[in-house]
Amino acid sequence: MCGIVGYVGQRKAVDVLIPGLQRLEYRGYDSAGIALQVEKGIEIKKSEGRLENVERLLNGSAESLQKSHTGMGHTRWATHGKPTTQNAHPHKTGHVVLVHNGIIENYLDLKRDILTRGHKPVSETDSELFGYLVLDEMDKGANLAEAVRKSFVGLHGQCSMVVMSEKEPGVIIGVRNGSPLVAAVDPQGGAIIASDAQAAISYTKDIFFLDHGEMVIATNKGLVFEDLKTGKTVKREPVKLDWSVDKMNKGGFPHYMLKEIHEQPVVLVDTLNALLDRNKHTPFPLSDQPAVRLLENARQLIFVACGTSWHAASIGKYWIESLAKIPVSVELASEFRYRDAVLPSGTVVIGVSQSGETADTLAVLRDLKTKKIPTIGICNVRGSSISREADAVFYTSAGPEIGVAATKTFSSQLLVIYLIAGYMAHKSRATSDTTLAKCFEDLVKVPHILSDMLEPDSSMVRQVTGAVDSVKDAKGFFFIGRGTSFPMALEGALKLKEISYDYAEGYAAGELKHGPIAMIDLGMVVVVLAPKDLWRDKTVSNLEEVKARGATILGIGDTEDHDLKTLCDLWVGLPKEGRALEKGLLPFLLSPIVQLLSYHRAVYRGTDVDKPRNLAKSVTVE
Ligand code: AGP
Numbered sequence: 001m002c003g004i005v006g007y008v009g010q011r012k013a014v015d016v017l018i019p020g021l022q023r024l025e026y027r028g029y030d031s032a033g034i035a036l037q038v039e040k041g042i043e044i045k046k047s048e049g050r051l052e053n054v055e056r057l058l059n060g061s062a063e064s065l066q067k068s069h070t071g072m073g074h075t076r077w078a079t080h081g082k083p084t085t086q087n088a089h090p091h092k093t094g095h096v097v098l099v100h101n102g103i104i105e106n107y108l109d110l111k112r113d114i115l116t117r118g119h120k121p122v123s124e125t126d127s128e129l130f131g132y133l134v135l136d137e138m139d140k141g142a143n144l145a146e147a148v149r150k151s152f153v154g155l156h157g158q159c160s161m162v163v164m165s166e167k168e169p170g171v172i173i174g175v176r177n178g179s180p181l182v183a184a185v186d187p188q189g190g191a192i193i194a195s196d197a198q199a200a201i202s203y204t205k206d207i208f209f210l211d212h213g214e215m216v217i218a219t220n221k222g223l224v225f226e227d228l229k230t231g232k233t234v235k236r237e238p239v240k241l242d243w244s245v246d247k248m249n250k251g252g253f254p255h256y257m258l259k260e261i262h263e264q265p266v267v268l269v270d271t272l273n274a275l276l277d278r279n280k281h282t283p284f285p286l287s288d289q290p291a292v293r294l295l296e297n298a299r300q301l302i303f304v305a306c307g308t309s310w311h312a313a314s315i316g317k318y319w320i321e322s323l324a325k326i327p328v329s330v331e332l333a334s335e336f337r338y339r340d341a342v343l344p345s346g347t348v349v350i351g352v353s354q355s356g357e358t359a360d361t362l363a364v365l366r367d368l369k370t371k372k373i374p375t376i377g378i379c380n381v382r383g384s385s386i387s388r389e390a391d392a393v394f395y396t397s398a399g400p401e402i403g404v405a406a407t408k409t410f411s412s413q414l415l416v417i418y419l420i421a422g423y424m425a426h427k428s429r430a431t432s433d434t435t436l437a438k439c440f441e442d443l444v445k446v447p448h449i450l451s452d453m454l455e456p457d458s459s460m461v462r463q464v465t466g467a468v469d470s471v472k473d474a475k476g477f478f479f480i481g482r483g484t485s486f487p488m489a490l491e492g493a494l495k496l497k498e499i500s501y502d503y504a505e506g507y508a509a510g511e512l513k514h515g516p517i518a519m520i521d522l523g524m525v526v527v528v529l530a531p532k533d534l535w536r537d538k539t540v541s542n543l544e545e546v547k548a549r550g551a552t553i554l555g556i557g558d559t560e561d562h563d564l565k566t567l568c569d570l571w572v573g574l575p576k577e578g579r580a581l582e583k584g585l586l587p588f589l590l591s592p593i594v595q596l597l598s599y600h601r602a603v604y605r606g607t608d609v610d611k612p613r614n615l616a617k618s619v620t621v622e
Pocket of ligand 1 (some may be wrong): 353406616
């Protein structure tokens with residue numbers, strides 16, 4: 001969603017704000033702006049479109065702006081009002097300037113009130129209205145911090161806000177009222193406030209994650225934290241992030257997404273190393289940690305997630321049910337949230353979210369906590385809301401993922417869920433230790449196999465790019481599969497629509513004839529995921545139906561599956577080393593194939609691969 005960066009200190013503010021906003025571009029946005037404090041007040045430069053437009057405005061502006069040491073910036077993802085320059089942030093109301101992320105739900109009431117007071121908002125946003133509240137409070141005599149605090153009373157909805165006033169130069173106030181906000185002390189003096197740690201990580205690894213209902217006052221002297229309601233000072237400790245700045249650069253790849261696809265072998269090893277205790281002599285030696293202890297008493301698991309994280313959990317359901325014989329359901333957080341779900345005792349709920357901030361997933365976990373249901377998060381971001389609010393967390397060690405399309409976080413989520421399956425299977429004795437030991441041994445081989453698969457000139461890479469070249473004129477894509485390849489088919493279709501904007505559907509292969517087959521004709525490409533597993537033969541028989549209707553078939557299967565290959569027009573073979581793996585592990589090998597298919601198709605279509613239109617990396621609103 002919207003990106004926020006605020007800075008006060010010894011450095012030139014533009015040198016912190018622009019790179020900070022660039023680091024947040026991956027979140028998706030449609031307009032941008034910055035506000036800088038100069039001697040005669042606060043000046044704003046903003047524009048619809050890309051951040052470069054703002055940089056151009058700045059380059060042509062007075063030297064005093066370039067030299068300013070205090071300011072804030074924003075990338076906007078439009079909710080209320082079109083993505084125009086006027087609606088772009090920051091907003092200035094009198095001497096008050098603000099940027100905002102989130103939604104003010106009672107903005108219509110607020111607007112009526114503001115108009116009655118004689119103010120004349122110039123934008124269509126809910127955000128600008130808040131500025132008038134602060135202005136009026138300051139006019140009544142409050143200082144900036146008090147005015148912001150008072151203005152939050154009666155405000156509905158989740159948001160974060162950063163506010164400055166010309167009357168209090170050198171002060172920046174940040175408020176977290178639901179949507180994420182972090183702060184950091186600049187080692188050179190001063191402080192940074194941002195919607196995401198990535199904007200501050202170049203200066204320090206010690207990041208303060210504000211709690212819901214907290215306010216931070218940043219000045220040249222550093223940071224003071226206060227409770228939003230009472231104004232009382234709150235003592236906060238920073239979280240040390242282990243993210244390296246290198247992981248936030250493209251590292252020679254043309255896009256972050258491609259780099260992140262290639263990072264998968266390494267992040268899988270990192271995730272394994274972080275979660276295992278190799279001194280243990282059990283088949284799945286998960287180190288002793290709170291999340292593991294919660295699993296021990298689980299008699300039923302419910303996963304809640306959205307998008308790609310939901311796909312990872314859906315694959316995990318097959319693993320856990322087959323290895324641990326424990327009932328598992330996988331729920332879309334946005335649906336589960338408003339359902340009267342029946343939760344028998346022994347239920348443990350696992351929220352899967354790479355960002356740890358997805359509003360619906362977070363809301364479910366919060367709600368279940370009040371009902372005393374144990375909750376676990378699977379998150380990639382330390383200090384994120386889900387990681388702090390769930391009873392316990394399994395972290396994926398994927399490092400920062402900048403491309404909007406989830407790739408390396410997806411495979412590391414798969415890894416964590418596979419570990420959960422193996423661990424629970426060992427505890428429940430539902431699968432023999434000999435089988436589990438083989439599963440684990442093979443799991444450890446996966447990163448090595450992936451590493452070979454992803455070599456620049458590997459046969460997989462050549463086959464994928466060749467296939468993309470051959471279907472340039474495709475009018476749409478169907479991804480089909482059975483078993484674990486069904487959620488993988490959903491993921492393949494999601495990746496493709498997300499970044500190449502192609503018409504794409506994922507289907508359980510057996511469902512095709514119940515409707516969607518009517519769509520299949522010349523010009524459609526059917527991507528069939530049929531590795532040699534339990535479900536391969538059934539999937540292949542569904543394929544015959546498709547072939548008869550003239551679609552182009554792109555098969556993904558065992559490299560020596562000649563029968564399947566003969567049925568297909570185009571072919572991507574899984575590596576030979578994959579043949580000896582436990583069949584359950586095949587999704588790990590399918591995943592980079594569907595990711596690369598969508599990547600190369602998007603490059604061919606000329607889309608903005610890392611920042612696809614209308615999307616945001618972390619979805620902090622419902
Ligand atoms: C994945 O490519 C998408 N960008 C999206 O579906 C994402 O997985 C979803 O929004 C959930 O995000 P989360 O993992 O941060 O909760």
